[in-house]
Amino acid sequence: MPSDSQQVDTQQDRGERNPAPTLGAPLQELAIATGADDGQPKLLSDEQELRRIVDLIPQTIVVLKPDGKAIYANRVTLEYTGLSLDEVRADSFRDRVFHPEDVQRLRGARQKGLSGTVPFENEQRALGKNGKYRWFLIRYNPLLDERGNVLRWYATGTDVQDRKQTETLHAAEKRTLEMIADGASLKDVLNYLCASIDVQVAPSVTTVFLMDADGKHLVLTGGPRVPGQWISAVSPRPVTHNCGLCGKAAFSKRRVIVADVATDPGWPDEYRELALRNGIRAAWSEPILTKDNEVLGTFALYSHESRVPTDGDLALIEGAGHIARIAIERQRSQEALRSAFEEILNSEAKLRQEERELRQLIDFLPQHVLVLDKDGTLLQVNKTMLDYKGLTLEEMKGKGTRERINRDVHPDDLERVQGERSAGLSRGVPFETEKRLLGKDGQFRWFLFRYNPVLNEPGDIVRWYATATDIEDRKQAEDRMRNEAVALREDIVHSSMFEEIVGSSKGMRNIQAQISRVAPTDSTVLIQGETGTGKELIARAIHNRSKRAHRAFICVNCAAIPSSLIASELFGHEKGAFTGALQRRLGRFESADGGTIFLDEVGELPQETQISLLRVLQEREFERVGGSRSIHVDVRVLAATNRDLNAAVDEGGFRQDLFYRLNVFPIHVPPLRDRTDDIPLLVGYLVDRYAKKAGKRIRSVSKQTLQLFQSYSWPGNVRELQNVIERAVIVCDSETLRVDASWFTRTAPISKANRPFSADLATREKAMIENALRETKGVISGVGGAAAKLGLPRQTLESKIRKLRINRHRFKA
Amino acid sequence: MLNIEKNSDGHKTTIRLIGRMQAEHLPALQALIKESRPRIALDLEQLTLVDVEAVRFLGGCRRNGMALLNCSPYIREWIAKEQKSGK
Known part of the structure; x- marks a missing residue:
């Protein structure tokens, strides 16, 4: 609106309607006096005074006939419109003064009001003589005769341009907020804002530029009526002090006014011609700032005429800028909220996904x-x-x-x-x-x-x-390892017994055949034979060739365990079963579960244990000592004895039913004296073994020695032969092994009453070692040591000293 | 317990037998020999003990052209005895 437009104070309360005056009132006289077209009434004496008063009223006043035709206008009206009274009275007055849109919009309502007898009002834009429209509230008050007929209409116009502007801004603010709430884009919101303001400032146009994300450029975001050619030229716009109106406003964070684009030195020359060509004669730009003075953008108005903005113009763009700021901040807040919300949703979804994945991972x-x-x-x-x-x-x-x-x-x-x-x-x-x-x-x-x-x-x-x-597999492996460790320990103890396998005599062939037949079955085997004939070896061979070969082989020497402990050893015990039973212990039968148990010297079992063993053989079940729960095991039982079990049964020392249970498949191992054919081979093997151990080179065995070996009865069987050869190798000082016949004559004939040969041999061995230690004053190693004197490796001698329990320290003194 | 070590230089395979060899070890040893190259030698230096089945197996190996290295006298004698009794 023009800056020099006349501001008209509203002196009437907008909410009140003027009561319809009647004839006789002072205004009636005024109406009669001013009803020039009639020319009838006589002029009153104070006419001049009244006209002066009416002309001083700061409102437009037009007097209309009942049909709406103007017959009088006050000076304010004439000065605002720049029309003469005749022009006001012309039929074209309305179309000439009021905005075409308003004329069209209000035609029906105005006609309806004029056809009645009550006051009415409307708001419409009236064109001033400066070529600009301003909003007016026009109130129509009828002058009625005594019968209530309308004589005149008094149309008073109040300039409500500022109020309309404020209302427009309020409406724009309300609508923009609604649009934001409805999820409209910022561009739509700002376009609406500009369009709302454009209505007020037409034909001027408004724009909103927003700061780009980089903070260095402005981008046109709102301005539906801005010429396209201008937009493409100025958007995006650098934010600098010398690059146009909005760029400068954003840079300086202050309002910038260019009153005349054609001449203002602050307007960039390269855009001057383009601006003028697009009808831009003046422009002012308001920076849109946050409370923290951060630039969000600019709100600008391009005027079609060169002029300085009025206070109203400035208030308008300031208000519009304020609304734009609210819109931008709200939008950004919502975007931030939406973004944060989406982020939360995404985070939650991600968390849920991760939780699902974790759950799956844990489940699998x-x-x-x-x-x-x-x-x-x-x-x-x-x-x-x-x-x-x-x-x-x-x-x-x-x-x-x-x-x-x-x-x-x-x-x-x-x-x-x-x-x-x-x-x-x-x-x-x-x-x-x-x-x-x-x-x-x-x-x-x-x-x-x-x-x-x-x-x-x-x-x-x-x-x-x-x-x-x-850890079931690990536990089983541990059990197996434990069992194997037990077996290995016994293996080490009895390693000297393996030489019984050497030989291919008829007796040995017969044994091999029996092993081959019985091994694949699960039958109980009773192995009988003299001591030292290799009964355990037979048992191991049966186990190794059975389907249980990969499970435990548990060997128990029944004669080596005190009778009071044998039941606990075989079947285990519960905690507290007897004094000293501090914790539960598994028995050998449980350790052998799935494998084989070898009960050596089974004839030595006490009677009460024989009953338990019988139950195991019959039912494969037993109870731990001190326990009440039956334990089931899958164990193959191999038993061995050097006793005559038949005789033991007859004497009552062995249960007959147990004997029958054990004697399912009897194997009799022949004594060495019954397999003399194997003696040369056995001698060859043992000489080889002990010569290597002693570090000696023995190439042959004398013929007499071999004959001696084959003629001897060998009551200690292979174990005895082994001891004799070990001794012979120790004392041998040539490449031919010889044995003195006196070794056998002293001990023969062997009888149960006499001392065992092996024991005698150990006594002799001990005496020899003690003599050597005495000579060397207890020194074992070195050139003058006992080992060198005896022709033994130091380790072998130390082993023998331990084995024979010789206290070497007593020779040191 | 028998340990079996195999060493091959591309032309000749040496199988070292360590410990005690009995009937139950023969299937594994036969399989190893089968998958090895034709020129095979059995090193018996650390073979401490054998049973009759093992002796027969070693005798069979020797008849099939395999060299028995570092054979103990008693094993050699036993192989010979087994061959003699088998004829």
């Missing part, structure tokens, strides 16, 4: 995973554990922790596990325990449970995470 772990509360109550388990148990989570939880543990844990582990578990939970540090857990197939498997506490920030336990790893 081969280990069982459990989550317990701080007291150890089960909260969660993974699928692996549910699958193993064949239960749902709720079923897993059961009625409580105690019931769950009682249900799931092997009875033998129960007491220990409960103790370890409660101690671990109360300590509050990681701990682990091994226990057997019942599976859905009704079988127990060993698991290693590892418990780890989860602490909150103050350090209190809030959860326990537990993993259970299946």
